[in-house]
Amino acid sequence: MDSAGSRAQSFGQTEINWDKLDKTKFYVVGAGIFTGLTLALYPISVVKTRLQVSSHDTVERNAFSVLKNLLRTDGIRGLYKGFGTVVTGTIPARIIFLTALETTKMTAFKMVEPLELSEPTHAAIANGLGGMMASLCAQAVFVPIDLVSQRLMVQGYSGHQTYNGGLDVVRKVIKSDGIRGLYRGFGLSIITYSPSSAVWWASYGASQRVIWRLLDSGNEHDRRPPSEGKIVMVQAGGGICAAATASCFTTPLDTIKTRLQVIAHDKRPTARQVVKNLIAEEGWAGFYRGLGPRFFSMSAWGTSMILAYEYLKRLCAIDETTRRQ
Incomplete structure (x- = not known):
């Protein structure tokens, strides 16, 4: 077997396509796994959001000081502001996202196959299209949840309004701006998250193939299935490469979107004004x-998500032997 065939075999043994999954089990077990991940990682989002909306004269100028102030004023509970809203809303959004991702990715792989591109390029295009389509489909649910949770994250901070829970945010937003107020920043969310998702999944798909190529370069004749530990290592490496690429690409737009979503109705600026204020206060570094x-x-x-997701797919894979019987 040549090296290309070895690489294809190594990766093929780790890839589980959409048509090989038990969908009911996938959605039910996935909801539990991703809720647990959200619980573990949610405080990072709170700190990031507060940093992005802090004013020029705010004392908290870095993540550590924001975290320290949150713990001092609100305790551990402060790190989970808006958590209930996020968990409730992201379950249907996640179902939409994952369904669109897998179905689009599978279709894209078949469409690009005749072009005979290199394996990393083939994977980058198919995964990128899948990520972009998944994000576009999920934004209708994600944006209102994002807006409500971010307002709860920054309430009482740097002059921001306080609320009595997620429903109070929804009521006040609808009262001042109507239903469309819940979709404030929708355009920027599309511009931010769709390319971000495309870049993330394209980078993940391509980097996995590159890592497998490097690992298999000295083992062209080794036909043994890769170990569980090796699979996890490759997937984690792909996730880190994808995060580095996507975060550098989308942080400026995410900062503008976050500021637009958390500013109260009576002070509402346009995206252009947010950009001008950021440049005036801190220069281009403000983005x-x-x-x-x-x-x-x-x-x-x-x-964490990709390792959990790939584990979920292995857990929910249909046993081909059982299906034939």
Whole structure:
């Protein structure tokens, strides 16, 4: 077997396509796994969001000081502001996202196959299209949840309004802006998250193939299935590479979107005004406010999510022997 065939075999033994999954088990077990991940990693999002909306004269100028102030004023509970809203809303959004991701990715792989591209390029295109389509489909649910949770995350901070839970945020937003107020920043969310998702999944798909190529370069004739530990290592490496690429690409737009979503109705600026204010206060570096926490957040979320996701797919794979009987 040549090296290309060895690489294809190594990766093929780790890839589980959409048509090989028990969908009911996939959705039910997945809801539990991703809720647990959200619980573990949610504080990072709170710190990142507060950094992005802090004013020029705010004392908390880095992630550590924001974390320290939150714990001092609100205790551990402060790190989970808006958590209930996020968990409730992201379950249907996650179902939409994963369904669109897998179905689009499978279709894209078949469409690109005749082009005879290199394996990493083939994977990058198919995964990138899948990630972009998944994000576009899920934004209708994600954006209102994002807006409500972010307002809860920053309430009482740096002059921001306080609320009595997620439903109070929804009521006040609808009262001042109507239903469309819940979709404030929708355009920027599409511009931010769709390319981000495309870049993340494209980077993940391509980097996995590259890592497998490097690992298999000295083992062209080894036809043994890769060990569980080796599979996890490759997937984690792909997740970190994807997070580094996506965080650098999307942080400026994410900062603008976050500021637009958390500012109260009577002070509402346009996206252009947010950009002008950021440049006036901090120069172009202001667009990368919270880059460190965002990279850490995307690395932690992305790597944990992809390892959990790949484990979920292995757990929910249909036994071909049983299906034939």
